[in-house]
Amino acid sequence: MEWTRQSGDEVEAAVGMLLCSQFPNAVRVRPSQGDGGIDIFVPGEAGWGKERAVWQVKKYSKNLTSSQKRKIERSFKRVVEASEAEGWRITEWHLIMPLDLTTQNLGWLDTYLGEREFSCETHGLLLCDTLAADYPNVIDYYMRDGKERLQANLDKLTSVLSGRKNRKSGEPLVAADVYGDLASIYNALNACDPFYKYWYEVADEPPAAEKMMGEENLVAAHALCQDGVWITVKVLARMLAAYTERPTTWNLRFAIPKSDEELLKQFEKFVDYGAPVSMPAGTVTGSLNLPGGLGGDLDRASIEVIAAPRDSQSDDDLLLIGIIAPDSDAVLASTRMRRTEFSSGEVGNRTVLADEASLFTIEMLFRDGDVAGSVDCTMHLGVSFQLRNRRPAEVADGLNVLAEFHTPNRLAFGNAYGPPDYGIFGPIPTQPNDDRDMWAPICRALALIQEHTTFQIRMPAEMERDEALGILDAAKLLSGEPTTGTASGQSTITHTAATRITPQLERISDFLVIRDLGISLGGEEITIGKKLSIYRGQYVEIGEQQSKIEVSGNAITLRYTGDLEVGRTFARYVDAEGASSEVQ
Template sequence: MSLIEWTRLPGETVEDAVAMLLCSENFEATQVRPGRGDGGIDVFVPTAPNFSGRDVYQVKRYAENLNSSQQRKIRRSLNQVVETAKKQGWTITSWWLVLPLNPTPGNIAWFAKMTKELPFKTHWVGLNRIEFLAASHPQVVDYYLRDGRARLQEQTDRLVGLLSGRHDRSKGDPMAPIDIIDDVRDVYRLINQYDPFYRYELSLTAEPPSQSIAESSPPGLVAVAGYGSNDGWVNVSIIARSLAATIEKPVTGHFTVSIQGDDSALSDFRKFVEYGTPVALPAGFAKVKLDLPGGLGGHEMDGLLRLSPATSGLENVTERELIIAMLTPESRPLAELELSLMEVTEGIEGGRRTVWIDSPGFVEIEMLSKKYPEITLNFKISVDVGGKRPDDIVSSLEFLANLHGSNIMGLAQAFGPRKFTVGTIDSEREQDPDFSRFAKLAKAIRSLQKHTSDRLLFPRVFTGEQALAILEADRIMSGESVTATWSGFKVDRDPSSDPSEWVKFEVGDEAELRLIRDINFELDGQTYVVGKQAALMRGVVSEVTAESVRFEPLDKEDQATLVRFDGEADTGRVHSRRVDEK
């Protein structure tokens, strides 16, 4: 025997109830209201971004064996869905016929013949599946098919009885948290038993509800109502059981805003109106009244008001990457960044706002436009280079190093030839020397990474001397020569070698010297060796003994030339010869 007498119910009631059962089973399901523009769709579930792919559910009221007229109506609805998808440019990933009727062999043959040429999967959802959904979501059945008001009154009576007092606690016994566990659980069960559209979650806090409650709640949160005082707060999170619930039973209300004496708050609110920029107005600037589900709300509130657009707008955007470049006044590229789209909003007055961010998260750009191509760019810069991979941050640092009033800015798509739409930068914006230094250092570390298997990361702390050592190491490893001052040093003769092979130095002789050394530098307390260098010097002999020779610079201005050395000589090896030696 069926749980529900489907054949005795009005057809529209059957279709509404079954559609809501489908939506309750899948949160992302969307119910399309009947009408000329429904395209033969009762419910659909998106299967691809921007609703470009959809599972389509066609709900029919038929609860007895199909006649030829009903079969024609089903076929007409199917054809309408196919034509709608073609016209609107989306793909049907599957089509489901949903009705409170299990198919007969004849129905199966007819259905197979009707759908055999279709390029997508088709399914018959019959009575058994609908009965299962009804058993899983009794609040939907109660609301649409039975006397929901009677059940609601029963629920209220039980709740009053529950709260009227316990019978197993002796007078005078102290209250402990464990004493109310069962009661609170019963309250939660009762308040969520019969509402087919929303469910309610309770929390008890010392402070009024904060943004963290919204951030930690599951999908579908529409509001958090807080009731309390300094003695404590009871917070009720109102959560839609499905997206269709917000359409069938939307949250309504109104608010009034009056901002005086705060230019910053007024400017932020104007950006919300013009571009949809989220705004938080301090207490005293707004009064709100909401008619919330569950009898909540209904009175005017004065407090912090956060306003955000209903949707992000990302679902309608296909290109989510953008190139922004710094250019010379002659439009020669200096540095460029690839940005990713993070947020899209639109204001009541038609302005559009997009928020873009670079890969390391250093640069966030807010673009505001009311009349294209006029665009205002607002930069939010937050640089934390310590511990980052140089590859990931070089482009951002070079961009920031060139972000000043002497240059211009260009925007281009992320693929194909670079065709920049250019704009000016605030002429008073000066170059930030820190970004220039960081960019040079990151490029040097990135280059040096090719010469060591140790992972090189941008240092969290470094001195100017350490930075110069890194830059110098990169120049030498890249094939450049570097000059440096040097002071006298003593070279010990090799006692194992033949003395006849030693250079016959005398005090005052001029000599050419080559000293082999490691190319090393320090990052966060660890020393890295990336190669060898030869220090080429010209000096004078200041002391000669049987065991050693000491060399000094010819004069104070005499410098050593440092070059990359790829030979076999060991580090510390000194090669020398007299200048007059042929």
């Protein structure tokens, strides 16, 4: 590559995009100050906001002059000062230009840089030529207009589409025959464009937008039906810089039926805050300018704008939300949430937070307030979850937050790790909801029960009232609290050789019975220990081995951790004044 024959701007643009091709998540910036060059920032493992590797691109291809050296010094000083002012750390610093520095120049640079907390490296002609060989489409695009390579690949594509030479007349086509052609078409489509790559699919049905939402770097999908077959071409960005260097544009007109108030609200939120919107067929006309010659005029079309998934898992997007009591600093519930969407519109910004268990989202719409310097925020709680087969401990925090997410409680945000240090955001406008609130205490109870059994407990999709009460009582016993209630009906007891009193009909007695402590969940009976129940009753039928008693009045139950076997019964008579006598 003969760099000296190119203009300085062409050299800087080409080398900058070569680096963006090498580091697809890099961000390309041309500083506004007069030291020239281009900065390429590559985010570190901790995320863009905390650390970056810096590549400073210069166009110099001949021996450095004193003026050029001063510009390099100013560029380095500027980026160091920017990192300190903005609160991010430089992990590496690189100077790159299509020029191999002399020993004298290297000595000057080493002296100026001195000792730094980050590594400093210079790269010359060798790296520039290596990158140019690795990404020839960038060189074609910036320095040769891409004409030579484009024409070569069009010729290759034409030869593929013209037909296979070795096929005999009448020979049927089989699936394996097209592998080579499909690969050739794919390679020809993707050989020329340095910014975007193209995937294609052929199917009987149109593509489903929701299935494409998580595809990394997807910019657009263009689908058309030809001869009953749907052909979809997906456009994917090769690098972040593609969005600024070669953006996609569109000119659309929307026609919303007057009777569709819900669609109007959705569209207004799209315009005001950049929220997703789904426009049905017949409501969209205009034109799309997409890469690869795709797009074109639209007539009575449909369009769906979806939120771009955030591929960053930076801790900057993770925070703790707390539900604070209205009249104190007591934290009623808390859970970690991650920012999953961010968009902007003509009026303000939109942020969507999702809890780690994927139970709910909080959409927050921000706009300038009426008072100068103030910000107004509107919150929307979105609840959509399936609890079936989820582990209780996994969803307990989120369900607790949902149960307390109502007026007059307050919402607060805090640190995801370490001391929360909550800052009150404001009151919660949502009203209580019994349908979703019922699951929080049940989930807490099941999480506690799981600590006392090796049986793997999973949340059910639904639950009967008696099942729920039994679970809540079992958790209460396991936590050391007694349960009370009214006892009624008949019960059978078995006599043993250790019986010390003779049962007497209709004589009032206090009974203590050792029983299994268990719950019913999803049609299964799960034993988690033992309990003892104390209640009052009288014998109504006496036998040699077994007797029946009529239970009445109040009963108290406690957790039992002793060695006595399940079914063991103790009794004592109660006289008219309520005093007890012999024990069985």
